[in-house]
Amino acid sequence: MDQAIPAGALPHHADRPSQEEAEAAVRTLLRWAGEDPAREGLLDTPRRVVKSYNEFFQGYATDPVALLATTFAETDGYDEIVLLRDIRIESHCEHHMVPIIGKCHVAYLPRRRVVGISKLARLVEVYARRLQIQERLTAQIANTLNEVLEPHGVAVIIEAGHQCMSTRGVHKPGVSMVTSRMLGAFRDNPTTRSELLSMINHSSAVSAFE
Numbered sequence: 268m269d270q271a272i273p274a275g276a277l278p279h280h281a282d283r284p285s286q287e288e289a290e291a292a293v294r295t296l297l298r299w300a301g302e303d304p305a306r307e308g309l310l311d312t313p314r315r316v317v318k319s320y321n322e323f324f325q326g327y328a329t330d331p332v333a334l335l336a337t338t339f340a341e342t343d344g345y346d347e348i349v350l351l352r353d354i355r356i357e358s359h360c361e362h363h364m365v366p367i368i369g370k371c372h373v374a375y376l377p378r379r380r381v382v383g384i385s386k387l388a389r390l391v392e393v394y395a396r397r398l399q400i401q402e403r404l405t406a407q408i409a410n411t412l413n414e415v416l417e418p419h420g421v422a423v424i425i426e427a428g429h430q431c432m433s434t435r436g437v438h439k440p441g442v443s444m445v446t447s448r449m450l451g452a453f454r455d456n457p458t459t460r461s462e463l464l465s466m467i468n469h470s471s472a473v474s475a476f477e
């Protein structure tokens with residue numbers, strides 16, 4: 268698991284700045300940008316920004332390991348790939364604090380137990396709602412799933428656009444970054460890996476079942 272930010276870390280520690288301090292910091296940035304924080308349209312902005320940050324960074328308040336605590340053993344021996352694909356990713360880049368938007372595929376090969384599928388999406392959410400680089404986001408999801416479920420294999424693939432590359436800096440819209448973390452059978456067995464890739468690539472039938 269990541270050394271700098273352990274999966275179970277809850278960085279909402281005792282010296283966390285108060286709501287008032289966070290709002291004052293937003294007023295400082297508004298003044299820095301050339302604005303008057305006292306004008307009518309901006310009076311509520313610090314409160315809204317802090318509320319938004321609370322949502323963007325919710326992931327620090329949840330223990331990802333605890334999310335995967337409920338598992339099911341009555342699977343009649345199901346031991347094929349379980350894949351949740353096209354999970355929307357909304358994260359923020361830790362260098363510029365601007366959005367990373369994309370999608371994520373999470374797969375595992377169950378050993379004995381399976382986890383509720385919503386928990387896979389929640390796991391993605393917990394790590395995405397932190398300041399991230401895409402490589403670490405990918406690795407954290409895969410490592411946590413691997414350590415908690417101890418499956419035969421785990422695969423996480425993320426494709427995302429980084430607004431720090433499209434709306435500022437190098438200004439290259441339409442560029443996506445693709446990262447993957449393959450563990451166990453997905454790493455060692457080419458047949459298992461290519462089965463996963465064909466499952467990811469076949470056209471979706473989900474609208475027929477929703």
Ligand SMILES: Nc1nc2c(ncn2[C@@H]2O[C@H](COP(=O)(O)OP(=O)(O)OP(=O)(O)O)[C@@H](O)[C@H]2O)c(=O)[nH]1
Nearest residue numbers: 360361362363399400401402429431432435436437
């Ligand atoms: N590897 C990786 N790099 C990222 C990610 N998100 C942003 N970056 C890059 O992080 C780098 C930060 O580089 P710096 O040179 O310190 O920052 P900067 O001066 O703002 O760089 P520019 O974006 O090139 O203007 C940039 O190259 C970004 O494109 C990510 O998820 N993974």
Ligand SMILES: [Zn+2]
Nearest residue numbers: 360362363431
């Ligand atoms: Zn960035």
